[in-house]
Amino acid sequence: MNAMAGNYTTEDGRKIGGVMMEMRNITLRFGGVEAIKDISFDILEGEIRAIIGPNGAGKSSMLNVISGFYHPQEGEVWFHGAKRPSMKPYQVAQQGIARTFQNIALFDGMSVLDNIMTGRLTHMKTGLLSQALWRGAAEREEVANREFVEKIIDFLEIQHIRKTPVGRLPYGLKKRVELARALAAEPKLLLLDEPMAGMNVEEKEDMSRYILDTNDEFGTTIALIEHDMGVVMDLSDRVVVMDYGRKIGDGTPDDVRNNQDVIDAYLGVSHD
């Protein structure tokens, strides 16, 4: 089984397809600082791909390049076999890429339900006027979207907070609501920026279960950044390791665990 080639079946029976997204020689600079230096890797259809590395390695920048928030000075992003032109984030979202944020970005004053409904925005076609009047097509569309959102609520088991304002929720639940909003967009590719940050063991286990189930039930391809090595190694099919903006490892969790550069940079050598 060659994990790099794509089109294989994992041990637990999931089908991994061909290349979905390819990063080719990406370099990203902020003034004189090179956040990402000449990095290339790909994301396969249906896999869970992790990006790991010490603080300041450039992981979040990488995610922002994928989501179209940053535009790299050099290199190309290929999506579904075509080179992606420079895009605004909303255009990227329309292509089927959704994300969550490291520092939760929800609307605090709105209910959980309304927050998740905003995730359906890219699926709403009717105009402003008909939505305001809420007749015919607009009404049907809203009902259909609500139905979809209710399925997500059921999936993530947050029925009890449906009507609760997000600002009143504890941290772990906010994270789950954010995942719900991203899922409401029915993404082909889901980007998760530190989904477990600040969580206790039990919350981490729950979140891991939801990530695996998302991948399994909806076939969503997932790219995630995470600090917790245990979680990363358990969840991911393949891992990219970054250090100081460079790629120092790429492969299955076992490959990465045994890579001496990775051990030196991140896993083994103490920094004090």
Added chain:
Amino acid sequence: MSETKSRSVRDKDVHSLPALLARNVAQFGDKAAYREKQFGIWQSWTWREAAEDIEALALGLLIKGINPGDHVAIIGQNRPHFYMTMVAVQSVGAVPVPVYQDAVAEEIAYVLDHCGARFAVVEDQEQVDKVIEVKDRLPAIDHIIYVAPRGLRKYDHSALSQFDVLQEEGRAARAELQSELDARRDALGYDDTCVMLYTSGTTGRPKGVVLSNRNIIETSKASAEFDHLKSDEDILAYLPMAWVGDFIFSVGQAYWAGFCVNCPESTDTLSTDLREIGPTYYFAPPRVFEGQLTQVMIRMEDAGRLKQWLFRKFMDHARSVGPAMLDGADVGTWDRLKYKLGELFVYGPLKNTLGFSKVRVGYTAGEAIGPEIFDFYRGLGINLKQLYGQTEASVFITQQPDNEVRSDTVGIPSPGVEVKIADSGEVYYRSPGVFVEYYKNAESTASTKDAEGWVATGDAGFIEEGTGHLKIIDRAKDVGKTASGALFAPKYVENKLKFFPNILEAVVFGADREMCTAFINIDLTAVGNWAERNNIAYASYQELAGHPDVLATIQSHIEEVNTSLASDAMLSGCQIHRFLVLHKELDADDGELTRTRKVRRAPIEEKYADLIAALYDGSDSVSTETEVTYEDGRKGSIKATLKICDAKVADVKMMEAAE
């Protein structure tokens, strides 16, 4: 056909739940039989639709080779699917065995092994995993059926089916299997097994109580008539399906009277669902009523001054005249008027918030309920009553009729039930609901039920003169003597302690000892709220439990109980001399409580032997390490140093001297 004629036909011919189902389809075909909230909307099944779904599942079970007499374990939370499964299982001549869904794999293994279950119908991946985990030890298990497919797609499906897929298969095979199903359904008799329920077992291994169709239907009929239950009742099914009460309310009575069973969306949405449904017939153990009252009180403390004043004013009035009005006693015009005003401002909105606006009959049982709590709900005009029952009795032994409701008795014998008190003080009963036997346990059956059908309850009690009401003191085997020969009734004292909102659980020791002592569990909701109000910071349950102010409060509660015990000549020896506040909540996962949250004395005494020793050797504090089991079955341990406090004991010498 006239209504009376159809009634008489139905009363004589229904000797099984599937037969009752057919009757209900004929009588109320288009009325809702089940409702469940899903995807934010209440979905319903009419009796006709339910019957169709049940039949499809029964046919599916036939395809899988189910035999008459097979046992089918049912593991899940209250959902129409599982209630329908029970009837489908009966339709093919098999026996449903509901199992506590939060039980760990070990407990499930014991039950499944003991009944030799061939099939298991379960909720989701979590339950499937539990059964698969212990499957090696269960040679009998043939097939697992699950309701929620999530996460299970990749599992080996050779011995696994999805609920609705199996129903589809059943529908497709109707032509060839219908006659077999009809034959099995028609063969069901009044003395065939209806259900097997495992008792939670405060002592030893759980026992499988076999209840026949006669037990269930006769009991349902009598109790439905007692409270005038009709086909337009609504109940909310949220208590464990493995508990006999849920079986009687949500299956027996629901099928007999033809009313609708509503299932909540999830355990966390219970209060919202309760409000939306507004049940007319409601059951809850005392702790649920306690919990709700605590919530109300906490929220009232956050309310504005005017609201607080209104609440206090009218609740005082409700307590003083409400219960009497509910009992139909004569109350003055001015009081009536004031009560009406209170209904408008306080009682009505409060009942609506609690979901009790439409409750016509409410029951509590299982434990003693605090008189203040009882009066609070009755004061609001909620017809809350008490009953006393057991799995072995198909629930009902005694219950309180309307207008004869008190907090300190459990009522008069239910219709058809005879009650007698043995010389030892133990309560015995005999009724049509008395169980057939303990499954594969003739010895226990013989020691519990005598040849004439009298069953020992294991509880000590007496019948009050004049009113005929039964009063329960304690478990018969727990009632003992202290070293000085005084009567020792731990449960009686524990209940008195638990009536304080700050105390969640108490365990009293003292049998054959020179004095009584106690373990206390604080109620985190009540004490935590108190701490917040008083700017007391705490990082953990353990820290809060050990706070000096908390200990002082608990001490004052204990001393209050001591004073009240001292006034009772029989029980004055049960006063608590020393106590400690436990560093962890007693938990069913640790084997300290039963699944219905009753204290299991022997395991606690064994596990905390060091703490008990410290209570009696006069030391001021004790260091200990306790093993805890997490929800997923892993184990950990917590260390703590606990302070042991002395409580003042009220003087009873005077009384002794007088005797």
